[in-house]
Amino acid sequence: MKRFATLFNTIDQSTKTNVKVAALAEYFGDATDADRLWTIALFSGRRPKRAVTTTRLREWAAEVAGIPLWLFEDSYAVVGDLAETIALVLPPNPSGDDRSLTHWITELRGLADLSEPERKAFVLAAWEALGGTERFLFNKLITGGFRVGISQKLMTRALARATGKPETELAHRLMGNWHPDDTTWHALIEAADASADASRPYPFYLAYALEEGPEGLGDTGAWRAEWKWDGIRGQLILRDGDYYVWSRGEELMTDRFPELARAIDHMPSGTVLDGELLVWLPGAAAPASFNALQARIGRKTVPKKLLAEAPVVLHAYDLLEWQGTDIRHRPFAERRALLEAACADLPADAPIRLSPQIPFHSWDALAAQRSAAREAQAEGLMLKRADSPYLAGRKKGDWWKWKLDPLTIDAVMIYAQSGSGRRANLFTDFTFAVWNGNELVPFTKAYSGLTDAEFRQITAWVRKNTLERFGPVRKVTPHHVFEIAFEGIQPSPRHKSGVALRFPRIKRWRQDKPLQEANTLDDLNEMLRQYG
């Protein structure tokens, strides 16, 4: 575990991408096959099957540390990470253990067949054998969640450096449902794989936000407008009779969208489309909310039921490759004409649809269209210059996103919770409520949006105005009104208020506003009716 701990520390301590990649590449170059395979797995969210419940881990850690369980739990609330809390409360220990990462994982998997006292004895012995970072990592092997700022992208870059293989090919190899239990380093990384080249995506062209109105863009005739959808930007690649789906983060997501396989029936090989992945029910006038899509993204394998409830359709807005030829340099208007022709005969149940353009003759008229975006389940408009080539990355000038202003509501703060770590002494997480008659109904949490000075001010106030405490949460006297901004609203039976907000954040502290003038549940329901 020492070698892995050294790697982990280097990555964890550095904020510099090149340092992380270099450390990973070095590790991939010299670690054993089993260790490097497991390292890829752990850093991409795969972990050994959990052999011990976190409840037991907490109890055992408190016992070994000689502290009451509540004190362990309160410490955990401040630290914010179970594996780390355990590592910190246990008696310090120098690290002199030489067993490998794979050894510990193998042992952990063996726990499944043991009785609980045997499991406990094993975990306690491991805590005694391992010190510092290694003890923390051992806990992480059980609890999961190695958040080390290593994206799939950085990992493939490091692997490319260590193996000499192209990054795109490695990204392709790392996709899917592989697990170290049923593959090897050789099979995953080294063995010949013909499909890798076919999956290669183009870099995405990203738009800048239009801060002022569009008037400064000049003559409307030079511009095309379309909805800015609230889905996932994706590239659909059809090559050699196969299909590949890439996200904007250049993550291969093919397996998450099996319905797109049928695209091959409707478009020729040698086609690459840029578009938005949206959940769109057959016959619906608008896509489903982002929540529905979120349920899909979270799944690496999609159950049939979910596939039927939340079918994904690609709304294509650009054509990057046609008949096997890269056409990104051609003007947008030309690419778009080809795209429209290619989509002309698609049947209604095809998993591809053309994302429409919005005709307009003046910026004023377009502004009126934009204000209707929410009804179309869109976030606003995209403006693209008709003669623009498809560039790579974020470039100013040819593409703009012109988003809607957020929705806002004035709400009353009723609960406050302290942050963790550096902000453990500040109240930073709040629950907000609206009036329902004389009752305040909580409807959302929000944190970001206040200045440090405001957080300090509200913290001092919370301390003096606490009514009740539930662990780290304090119920406070209803007094302060805040303006909450959010991007969308949906019905939600799980919430007492019956609604769920998208991207809620604090916009302003309305010190000027009396408590009684905060908004009501009726106001929220009206928003739900209009925009939900």
Place this chain on the structure above:
Amino acid sequence: MARTKVLTFTEKGIYCPASDFYIDPWRPVDRALITHGHADHARSGMGSYLATHAALPVMRHRLGDIRAEGIAFGETRRIGGADVSFHPAGHVPGSAQIRVALGGEVWVVSGDYKLVDDGFSEPFAPVKCDHFITESTFGLPVFRWMPQRDVAGQINSWWASCAAAGKTAFLGAYALGKAQRLLSMLDPEIGPILTHGAVEATNAVLRKQGLSLPATIHANDEVDPKQHPGAIVVSPPSALGSKWARRFGPQESAFASGWMALRGVRRRRAGDRGFVISDHADWSGLLSAITETGAENIYVTHGYTDVFTRYLNENGWQAQVIPTQFEGEPPESGDAE
């Protein structure tokens, strides 16, 4: 029979009604007894100040022309009906716990303290008392400090590796106390030691009162970074990554604080390294200090007050949180001093 308490907690701070003085008040009062020179303990605007001889120079440096009187550690001063004395708190040079004895009852205000001898501040000395007012900045069992020489080893090997890679090492720490403690831990064999103006100003004050620090070079505008390859620069955290720091070219930055024990804090700091070292007591330090006072009544302030108080009460003490409106300001970012 009810009688006035020796010390009470008022909006202006800890107050002795019998003798009409305050300890570390946060509003202007006539007579202030000060535990140490940090900004959250020694504030401007008091009619008069009483602090240890060793704490005064820093206070004068910070607060300017104040009416202040010095007192030796262990010396007893009769104020009103109370016997007052100052005892080493081990926090920074000159820092004291203040003992107040009145009518057969002894109260001690800890100020900020740590138990480990940093080889630099007067080492913490436990004082027997009936009532102990303690800080709890790091009052959770996740805080446990390593021996100072181990941290010194980490810092020096980081510095050496920066020097070997042709980078300047920037070490951020509170300019008053922590920075000098770190200076005293550095190995001058590795390379030149440079300081930010704020750190150097405190160095001058402490050197003048006889504290020994390694030789430092004030990194002002005239200093050419190229003339000092392999240097370490000790600066306040706010100067890390500033225009002043960038002048030094390739560099790494580190931050030294007790909060660096938490990975989340280390990561949010966005520096290259975090060293866990504090001038406050860790969990076991707080508990052993409290035990050594023999006090039954404990008043908890400054930190994880709720959690720490509950733990004390479950373990046989009479503990209470000093009511919130007397808590002063929450700590600013970084180390609460």
